[in-house]
Amino acid sequence: MSRTKSDWTTPTDIKAQLQKLWDRGAMLASMVQGEPLFPLRLALRGPNSRQLSDNFAEVRDWIAQLTATAGPYRIVWRTVNHRVLGSNRIPSELWIDSMEDALGLIGKQHAASTFTAMLELTQDREPCLLPWLSKRPLQAMELTLSWPLLLQTVDWLRHHPRPGIYLRQIHIPGIHTKFIERHRGVLTELLDLALPQDAIDTEATGSTNFCHRYGFRDKPLRVRFRLLDPDIKILPSGTDQDITITREAFARLDLPVRTIFITENEINFLAFPPVQGAMVIFGAGYGFRNLAGINWLQARTILYWGDIDTHGFAILNQLREFLPHAKSFLMDRKTLHAHRPLWGEEKHPETVTLTRLTAEELALYDDLRGNKPGNNVRLEQERIGFQTLLDALNLISPSPAARAETP
Numbered sequence: 001m002s003r004t005k006s007d008w009t010t011p012t013d014i015k016a017q018l019q020k021l022w023d024r025g026a027m028l029a030s031m032v033q034g035e036p037l038f039p040l041r042l043a044l045r046g047p048n049s050r051q052l053s054d055n056f057a058e059v060r061d062w063i064a065q066l067t068a069t070a071g072p073y074r075i076v077w078r079t080v081n082h083r084v085l086g087s088n089r090i091p092s093e094l095w096i097d098s099m100e101d102a103l104g105l106i107g108k109q110h111a112a113s114t115f116t117a118m119l120e121l122t123q124d125r126e127p128c129l130l131p132w133l134s135k136r137p138l139q140a141m142e143l144t145l146s147w148p149l150l151l152q153t154v155d156w157l158r159h160h161p162r163p164g165i166y167l168r169q170i171h172i173p174g175i176h177t178k179f180i181e182r183h184r185g186v187l188t189e190l191l192d193l194a195l196p197q198d199a200i201d202t203e204a205t206g207s208t209n210f211c212h213r214y215g216f217r218d219k220p221l222r223v224r225f226r227l228l229d230p231d232i233k234i235l236p237s238g239t240d241q242d243i244t245i246t247r248e249a250f251a252r253l254d255l256p257v258r259t260i261f262i263t264e265n266e267i268n269f270l271a272f273p274p275v276q277g278a279m280v281i282f283g284a285g286y287g288f289r290n291l292a293g294i295n296w297l298q299a300r301t302i303l304y305w306g307d308i309d310t311h312g313f314a315i316l317n318q319l320r321e322f323l324p325h326a327k328s329f330l331m332d333r334k335t336l337h338a339h340r341p342l343w344g345e346e347k348h349p350e351t352v353t354l355t356r357l358t359a360e361e362l363a364l365y366d367d368l369r370g371n372k373p374g375n376n377v378r379l380e381q382e383r384i385g386f387q388t389l390l391d392a393l394n395l396i397s398p399s400p401a402a403r404a405e406t407p
Helices: 011-023 026-033 049-054 056-068 099-106 109-125 127-135 137-142 147-159 177-182 184-194 207-214 247-251 266-271 295-299 310-322 333-338 359-369 386-396
Strands: 040-042 074-082 086-096 222-227 242-246 259-263 278-282 301-305
Touching: 011 026, 011 040, 011 056, 011 099, 026 099, 026 109, 026 127, 026 137, 049 056, 056 086, 086 099, 099 109, 109 127, 109 137, 109 147, 127 137, 127 184, 147 184, 177 184, 184 207, 222 247, 222 266, 242 247, 266 278, 301 310, 310 359, 333 359
Parallel strands: 259 278, 259 301
Antiparallel strands: 040 086, 074 086, 222 242, 222 278
């Protein structure tokens, strides 16, 4: 492709090349690494030999434009001999000789000075964090005001590994719970560099597990449940047996129930009819840490009732990581097609392969993610007729409790 006059490098193009280096963090990273980035040769596009002849006036203007602002960059010239125009000098190379010149051209002297102060502070207090500054210099710049406090937090954790207290109880001037919670992502990366391995629970990942990862106390996981059998009581008679307790207390209950329903919809949870020898747990979408490791659940029939859509089956798939024997309830093809007029649309369907579904569940999941019943079909659990629920419960527990009349 032939080069046109619009392709010739301009002072604006030179500035843009340096701005890209800044935007990639390369300039600041080189300050951390101690590896000089300059002198740096820049890309230069100029006229070819034919354009020198045919567009000499434009070439002369182009050279004048480059030399008019040549202070921050250095031009290397070459001599071109032409049979008509004679001997002429044109730019052949462009160089930025120093970091100071580059910063001056793109107006980043103050920002670089700020970063230098952060770098010096880190070298003095927490040199183990220099690799993070090198990797994420632009993110560091966004944390300028918070950086001294972040370094103090890292220092405190190094001297108080796995402290066993709430974040609220950290005594560092200027640092409070909201500060740590706001910076959990950054602190995770910094603490992983600064702390010894025995001070980190590497299996606790994600920002929600920050406290567990570094040995802080966290607010306890809770389980909300209703006892569906009127003959099984924890609270006094005549009291609604809708109970919320900590996971630890729930693990010690070992309730005399045979069947445990888990439902994701609160109204379904509240309206669940009486069932002999049963209880219902209010789920919370993805995440079943509050049910993990509770031994007595392994000896009960677990029935999960979620939406008939791709995410409903994905949540069921995740539940089986903790309760492998859990079965689906009212999440079948018959129920889906019986409620066709009530179908909705799933906004962001799941598409991953699920490995813990039964053959029947997987076939329906594959149909849903393949849009075979329709486009992004979704049947929410609360749209399923109450009589359908009663009929399904009657098959499980044919008792007067399960045969309650529909209001």
